[in-house]
Amino acid sequence: MKNHFSHKIALIIGFICIAALVNPGCKSKKDTQKKAPPLKVMQIKGTRLPIYLEMVGQAVGIPTVEIRARVAGYLQNWSFREGSIVQKGQKLFTIEQDEYINSLKFAEADLENKTAAWEKAKLDVARLKPLLSTNAISQNDYDKAVTTELMDRASVASSKANLATAKLNLSYTVMASPITGCIGACNVRPGNLVGKGESTLLTTVSAVDPIYVNSQMNENDYLKIMRYYDANKKDLNSKNDVLKVFITLSDKQVFDHAGSIDFIDREVNPETGTIAIRAVFPNPDGLIKPGNFANVNLMLMEQENGILIPQSATTQIQGKNFAFVVDAGNKVHRVPVILSRSMNNNIVVVNGLKVGDRILLEGFQKFQEGMAVTPVNVPDTLSIPQMKAK
Numbered sequence: 556m557k558n559h560f561s562h563k564i565a566l567i568i569g570f571i572c573i574a575a576l577v578n579p580g581c582k583s584k585k586d587t588q589k590k591a592p593p594l595k596v597m598q599i600k601g602t603r604l605p606i607y608l609e610m611v612g613q614a615v616g617i618p619t620v621e622i623r624a625r626v627a628g629y630l631q632n633w634s635f636r637e638g639s640i641v642q643k644g645q646k647l648f649t650i651e652q653d654e655y656i657n658s659l660k661f662a663e664a665d666l667e668n669k670t671a672a673w674e675k676a677k678l679d680v681a682r683l684k685p686l687l688s689t690n691a692i693s694q695n696d697y698d699k700a701v702t703t704e705l706m707d708r709a710s711v712a713s714s715k716a717n718l719a720t721a722k723l724n725l726s727y728t729v730m731a732s733p734i735t736g737c738i739g740a741c742n743v744r745p746g747n748l749v750g751k752g753e754s755t756l757l758t759t760v761s762a763v764d765p766i767y768v769n770s771q772m773n774e775n776d777y778l779k780i781m782r783y784y785d786a787n788k789k790d791l792n793s794k795n796d797v798l799k800v801f802i803t804l805s806d807k808q809v810f811d812h813a814g815s816i817d818f819i820d821r822e823v824n825p826e827t828g829t830i831a832i833r834a835v836f837p838n839p840d841g842l843i844k845p846g847n848f849a850n851v852n853l854m855l856m857e858q859e860n861g862i863l864i865p866q867s868a869t870t871q872i873q874g875k876n877f878a879f880v881v882d883a884g885n886k887v888h889r890v891p892v893i894l895s896r897s898m899n900n901n902i903v904v905v906n907g908l909k910v911g912d913r914i915l916l917e918g919f920q921k922f923q924e925g926m927a928v929t930p931v932n933v934p935d936t937l938s939i940p941q942m943k944a945k
Contacts, residue, residue: 594918596881596930601910602938604861608853612770616761616845620734622647624750624757625727630743637740641732648757650728662721666714673711676704736762761845766838768802770851771829783855800834802849812837862904863937866897868916878908879915886925887915901937
């Protein structure tokens with residue numbers, strides 16, 4: 556009996572050993588589960604961040620001039636390419652001139668006639684004046700001659716005015732661009748009667764170089780700029796040193812040329828709490844057209860050691876933003892952050908992180924407070940492209 560019991564014990568021990576030999580990974584599997592997972596971690600090195608105010612603006616051509624028919628007649632031709640750049644003084648339209656040429660010739664002839672009559676009247680006065688002193692003519696005859704000379708002189712002045720008007724009307728039959736700028740579509744085609752009873756709008760020309768961008772700044776931002784200027788005016792020549800302006804066009808590209816603020820309105824709009832401002836930009840290639848929308852960036856300064864992280868390194872929970880900080884013991888903690896503007900796939904952190912912090916870049920779906928990770932270091936090469944202008 557004793558031997559039989561010993562035999563069973565030996566069999567049990569044998570089975571345990573065999574099981575241990577067959578499944579040696581049981582213990583190592585538990586060890587693997589406890590091992591910290593390798594996840595990408597980035598240490599924030601800080602970058603130079605431009606500090607600027609953002610607004611939405613719209614380009615406007617200043618000046619914008621309407622080309623209208625100032626005299627009546629049939630439109631004879633137009634001599635420009637719609638949508639092109641026209642030069643100051645370039646001929647745009649011609650109205651049939653025959654009627655106005657005839658009016659000019661009539662005015663010239665009338666002036667010659669009135670001038671001849673005046674010359675005769677002056678000779679009569681000069682001839683009669685000596686006779687008056689010898690009583691060869693009466694005072695009444697002399698007075699009539701003087702009056703006639705005065706009337707003829709006035710007639711000459713009137714004829715000169717009529718001639719000037721005739722020349723002016725003839726000049727109005729040829730319409731030239733008063734400015735250099737981009738011309739719009741032709742509203743009236745040749746052969747149509749224009750200027751009859753109204754000054755018919757033919758086309759519009761807008762200056763595009765420089766180009767102006769209008770926008771609205773809220774009252775708080777306006778005060779922020781003015782206070783910044785007052786605090787730094789010893790180191791600044793003017794407000795233009797503060798208000799360096801860049802624009803980003805609708806294709807997300809920064810315009811090549813920097814601008815400057817040339818106008819700030821006299822009052823804050825009480826209904827909107829905003830103040831109108833205008834910036835002016837060189838636009839030599841005519842890239843920006845009146846009406847283009849753009850994001851206006853008013854550069855204030857550049858901040859050293861700003862915090863820039865990938866947008867994917869943050870998450871939002873119940874309307875609040877969080878990042879995941881890895882501490883010295885390689886344990887992960889969720890921290891609230893305040894975010895600012897985004898730049899491409901990155902985002903600026905205003906509060907919650909500092910230079911030197913290590914943040915988790917992946918594995919958020921497996922996050923547990925205090926979980927340990929094996930850091931796979933990713934270098935911080937993030938930066939914001941500096942706005943530069945030619």
